[in-house]
Amino acid sequence: MNVSDDAGWPEAKALLDALSPAMVALMDELTGVMFCAKDAAGRYVLVNEVFVARTRERSRRDVVGRRAPDLFVAELAERYEEQDDRVRGTGRPLRGELELIRHAGGAPGWFLTSKLPVSDDDGRFVGLVSVSQDLRSGDADDATIRDMARLRHEIEARLELGDVPTAGDLAALSGYEPGALERRVRRVFGISPRQLVLRLRLDRATHLLTSTTVPLAQIATAAGFADQPSFTRTFARxxxxxxAAFRRRSTAARPPA
Structure with a gap:
C-alpha cells in the first residue's frame, strides 16, 4: 500500500503519522480481509485492494478522501458511520461485529469486523482503523470439520422446527464440553457458537427473502424470531x-430469466 499515492490533507497526515508504516504495508498482503483507515472526519485515508473491490470504484485513488455515503448504499453507510461514532465516542474498540455484506455482484457473504481508535502522541483522536475478515472455513483437522458440519446440520434441523438452540443445546448436540465446543466452532467458522446460530438463522432468512415471495412475518417465524419487528431490528443491525430493502435489492440484481 503506497502511502504516497494517498491524499495529504491535514487530518489525513495526523492519522498517517500515528500509524505504523509496517502495519500499513502489511494490509496489502491480506487477500480475505478488508482494511481501511479513516481520519477524524470520517474520510478514507488508506484502503487495501480488497476494500476497493467491495465498492463500485476501480482504484484506491477513487476511494481516498471520500466518506462511506459516497461509496455504499445508504443503509450500509449509516451502519458504518454509527459504528465509527461508537468508537470515537467511547474511545473503545469495536470487536467481532458479525456482518452480512454483499460481495461484488450482489451475493451476500459473512464478515467479522473490528474497529480500533487511533490517537496521536497527545492522546487526541485522529481516526480509526478497521478490518473485516471474510468468514470461510478455517484450518481444522478432518474430524473437527466433520463434527462441526454435523453440528451445523443439527442447528439447521432445529431451526426448521422453529426451535432456536441455546448454548446448552449446542453442547448436547455436539457432544463437546462448552469450552471445547467454543474452540472448535471458532477454528472452523471463525465465530462463537452464539454467533453461528445467529448466522444460520439469518442465512435461512436471506434464502427465503431472495428465493420466495413469503411475507416477512412468516420469514421472521421461520428464522426463529418472536415477531416481525424483532426480526427487522436484528436483520438491519x-x-x-x-x-424489505434487502429483498428489493436482491430482486433488482437478479438477471432476467
Whole structure:
C-alpha cells in the first residue's frame, strides 16, 4: 500500500503519522480481509485492494478522501458511520461485529469486523482503523470439520422446527464440553457458537427473502424470531438494511430469466 499515492490533507497526515508504516504495508498482503483507515472526519485515508473491490470504484485513488455515503448504499453507510461514532465516542474498540455484506455482484457473504481508535502522541483522536475478515472455513483437522458440519446440520434441523438452540443445546448436540465446543466452532467458522446460530438463522432468512415471495412475518417465524419487528431490528443491525430493502435489492440484481 503506497502511502504516497494517498491524499495529504491535514487530518489525513495526523492519522498517517500515528500509524505504523509496517502495519500499513502489511494490509496489502491480506487477500480475505478488508482494511481501511479513516481520519477524524470520517474520510478514507488508506484502503487495501480488497476494500476497493467491495465498492463500485476501480482504484484506491477513487476511494481516498471520500466518506462511506459516497461509496455504499445508504443503509450500509449509516451502519458504518454509527459504528465509527461508537468508537470515537467511547474511545473503545469495536470487536467481532458479525456482518452480512454483499460481495461484488450482489451475493451476500459473512464478515467479522473490528474497529480500533487511533490517537496521536497527545492522546487526541485522529481516526480509526478497521478490518473485516471474510468468514470461510478455517484450518481444522478432518474430524473437527466433520463434527462441526454435523453440528451445523443439527442447528439447521432445529431451526426448521422453529426451535432456536441455546448454548446448552449446542453442547448436547455436539457432544463437546462448552469450552471445547467454543474452540472448535471458532477454528472452523471463525465465530462463537452464539454467533453461528445467529448466522444460520439469518442465512435461512436471506434464502427465503431472495428465493420466495413469503411475507416477512412468516420469514421472521421461520428464522426463529418472536415477531416481525424483532426480526427487522436484528436483520438491519447485522446487514445494514431492512429485510424489505434487502429483498428489493436482491430482486433488482437478479438477471432476467
Amino acid at each position: 447485522v446487514t445494514g438494511e431492512t429485510p
